[in-house]
Amino acid sequence: MGLPFVGETFGFFTPHKSFSIGNFLQKHRSRYGQVFKSYLFGSPTIVSCDLALSRFVLQNEGKLFQSSYPKSVRDILDKHSLMLVTDADLHKKFRSIEIGLINKFKYTPDSLSNIDKLCVSLMESWRGNQLVLFSKESKQFSFNLMLMNLLDMQPGEPLGLQLLEEFLTFMKGFISIPINLPWTPYARALKARTRISSTLKQILKDRENRKDVELVLRPAKRDPFDEILLKEHLNDVEKVCIIRDLLFAGYETTSGLLSLLVYFLAQSPRALQNLKDEHRALRRKKKEGEPLNWEDYKQMEFTIMVINETLRCGNLVKFVYRETIKDVEFKGYHIPVGWKVLPILSAVHLDPSLHENPSEFNPWRWTDPATRKKVIPFGGGLRLCPGSELAKLEATFFLHHLVLNYRWTVKEDDYPMSYPYMEFPRGLLIALEAETTEF
Ligand code: HEM
Secondary structure, three states: OOEOOOEOHHHHOOOEEOOOOHHHHHHHHHHHOOEEEEEEOOEEEEEEOOHHHHHHHHHOEOOOEEEOOOHHHHHHHOOOOOOOOOOHHHHHHHHHHHHHHHHHHHHOHHHHHHHHHHHHHHHHHHOOOOEEEHHHHHHHHHHHHHHHHHHOOOOOOHHHHHHHHHHHHHHHOOOOOOOOOOOOHHHHHHHHHHHHHHHHHHHHHHHHHHHHHHHHHOHHHOOHHHHHHHHOOOOHHHHHHHHHHHHHHHHHHHHHHHHHHHHHHHOOHHHHHHHHHHHHHHHHOOOOOOOOOHHHHHHOHHHHHHHHHHHHHHOOOOEOOEEEOOOEEEOOEEEOOOOEEEEEHHHHHOOOOOOOOOOOOOHHHHHOHHHHHHOOOOOOHHHOOOOHHHHHHHHHHHHHHHHHHEEEEEOOOOOOEEOOOEEOOOOOEEEEEEOOOOO
């Protein structure tokens, strides 16, 4: 259980490459097996590297386990945030609202064309550029996407740029020691959250005023966003919390996925070639400049395999936090009530007993339908990520435009690190070259 009070927290949090499980888990797993106890963030904790136990934990949300994030996350996210809410009815209500909003992004032709347009303009902005700091670009891109679809805001609007800066500060305090002194990442993140909330409140107010005028002129014009928020009679605090939740959950993860795709594909020429072939074939079936649609997305089989493999190897979310709400018995293990339980998603993805050569990036392993049952990048049970398909859809559109327009190499010795949130320490600098092959 480690040292008094801090236990093994520092060892557990030591950064490592995200396509490995790191020294701490490696050593503990070989010494104690797939499931072991430890003392982390001031609590006795069960660490699960085992697929069956992790699945059991996720599937029994609300019955045997509940979400239990550490203090820094709880303070920074706010108690209304979906990831933190443990009251079953409240969770159900907010989850269905957020799913409604996410579906609006996925299924309306307008929002699909927004995604396509933004991809095209990103590719345009790189013309003539040889070097691009990709992590920064992908954060801006996915944040703009969320702003466009969620709040009708166009890229480059000053309030949008300001919000992105605040979110970057917000993220730095997310996994930090909760000491509230002006220079700590935690204190800065709390302040950033307050500023984000007041900016969002202002944006919503402006939007409502603008919509009131539009609705008098064209009463049928109410869009699904307003429908959902109006129907549920949400107050301002709840509306702001929902928007902040989606902006946060939607931009950081999607931009991380895009960076990982660029990184892994740069090292896998065969997968990249296959991908180019798939997208060229699709382009040949469409008119020049015609935007992608839902049917195109559904046809991109190899692209989806590449995305799934990237999620398995890249491990955007290393683990999730739970605690027991009852004494739990599972396959001979006894977990007392009140203990923390951490299902380690990356340990399942990189488990050699589940995946052959687990550290190898191999999209073709997804031709075997069994692979699907041996990964959990989006969690599971009642808290299964509601944005999983949206993230894949955005990544698919982005890859389409990227592979048709460019070739690239990764400059500098950079790789994805788990802090435990995934980041490229040098920002993933890439050298671009225009794709000249005709199709
Ligand atoms: C590749 C991208 C993504 C990954 C790997 C990912 C991963 C996850 C994981 C593992 C969870 C479960 C957390 C838990 O059980 O405590 C989760 C929850 C969540 N995700 Fe995602 N996510 C991604 C993209 C998105 C997007 C694009 C959105 C929204 C636009 C989103 C919104 C959410 C929300 C609202 C929750 C909380 C669900 C709940 O507690 O009921 N995610 N995500």
